[in-house]
Amino acid sequence: MELVISLLQQMCVYLVLAYMLSKTPIILPLLSISSRLSHRLICYVLFSGFCILGTYFGLHINDAIANTRAIGAVMGGLFGGPVVGFAVGLTGGIHRYSLGGFTDLACAISTTAEGVIGGLLHVYLIKRNKGALLFNPSVVFSVTFVAEVVQMILLLAVAKPFDQAYELVSAIAAPMIIANSFGAALFMSILQDRKTIFEKYSATFSRRALTIADRSVGILSNGFNTENAEKIARIIYEETKVGAVAITDQEKILAFVGIGDDHHRPNTPISSQSTLDSMEKNDIIYLDGTERPYQCSLAKDCKLGSALIIPLRAGKAVIGTIKLYEPKRKLFSTANMSMAEGIAQLLSSQILYGDYQ
Structure with a gap:
């Protein structure tokens, strides 16, 4: 024993x-x-x-x-x-x-x-x-x-x-x-x-990705503008459950849905240097809120604490960004980070398809 x-x-x-x-x-x-x-x-x-x-x-x-x-x-x-x-x-x-x-x-x-x-x-x-x-x-x-x-x-x-x-x-x-x-x-x-x-x-990851793809089919093929960008941003916001979603072109915010929509307004010029850097370098930028702090350039009391910025491309040209945010004291999930990259590729394909129509 x-x-x-x-x-x-x-x-x-x-x-x-x-x-x-x-x-x-x-x-x-x-x-x-x-x-x-x-x-x-x-x-x-x-x-x-x-x-x-x-x-x-x-x-x-x-x-x-x-x-x-x-x-x-x-x-x-x-x-x-x-x-x-x-x-x-x-x-x-x-x-x-x-x-x-x-x-x-x-x-x-x-x-x-x-x-x-x-x-x-x-x-x-x-x-x-x-x-x-x-x-x-x-x-x-x-x-x-x-x-x-x-x-x-x-x-x-x-x-x-x-x-x-x-x-x-x-x-x-x-x-x-x-x-x-x-x-x-x-x-x-x-x-x-x-x-x-x-x-x-x-x-769960696959189901969300497929739902986003299904709901967004054909929207951006009608044009990369404020109205269509707002529809896409709302779909992504509802399916990923992140704090906020923004879509920009090269100069201005086309759509913003979620926390901070009182000061992140569509049709206002891009004020975030990180967004400009992402487009210039054609690279993903992740501001985790700790090692790489995120600071809202529009309001000091903004509740958003981290951001994931992914360039949108039409072919080889960068034409804007998709940005996912999380509030302070909440970290990005690995699933949402991976999904965001896939969403950006999907939207880029739709934009390119619209250009050729």
Whole structure:
């Protein structure tokens, strides 16, 4: 029982690391299955690290180490396939072999085998178009359970003397199988939650972008003027939920919708140097309100605190800008920043189409 608790404590370290990684861009490649080399390299490096950590955090018992190394090996195979699983398992196995003990060779072989087992399941599910099951915690629990049973069999078959190996397996088999299986399943559960959030986020982003495109079709093809710009600005404002939206030509504000519309008035000359710089350099300018402060040039008490300025083009010529604002103490979302660039490209295409009509 004491060994189970100790191994579960090791598992908690894995889960904390998994949770922390889920908040960083490092984990993004793991949210999808890919055969690209970059994806495989990330899987190899990440899960090899987990393999080695599992050994270092292990408990020394009878000249052997009870550990959670299997989590890294199996997960490496599940995400990267048999080649990556073999490489991760071999790396973790060689590291374990370097530490010595009467089970060193058996552990090296079994860790490699665990990576391959995860990789074989990867191939099996992908070939049957069931790749989504790789993110199923129950599947991960099952394959890790099997991999750990295989490890115990290999320990009995390879480690010498047999009596000592049998005594060791009798002591560590149940704790290691339980800890590694539950640990791998919970690890995957964290990744699965992150994947679900990411997919919902992407779906919302796509839906908004398509709605904006659908509502704005044909408006600017009738002319890049105040009336049409106001329609476009209102559509973008309603769909993105930003603080304010402005559209300018090269000289004046054509439309402004949202916070600050009492002093940002259409048909008034452009007073923002950042807007002029964006058109002159044909480049996106982001004033985040902290490192690059935004200061309204029309009113000192303006409630807007940050701005994203994107040039509008008709072919190669810059003919104006689209500007998104957020109020003070509110940051731009990454989705709205990416969407704004797409909207600018859409509007530029519509303007160019109108010019050729």
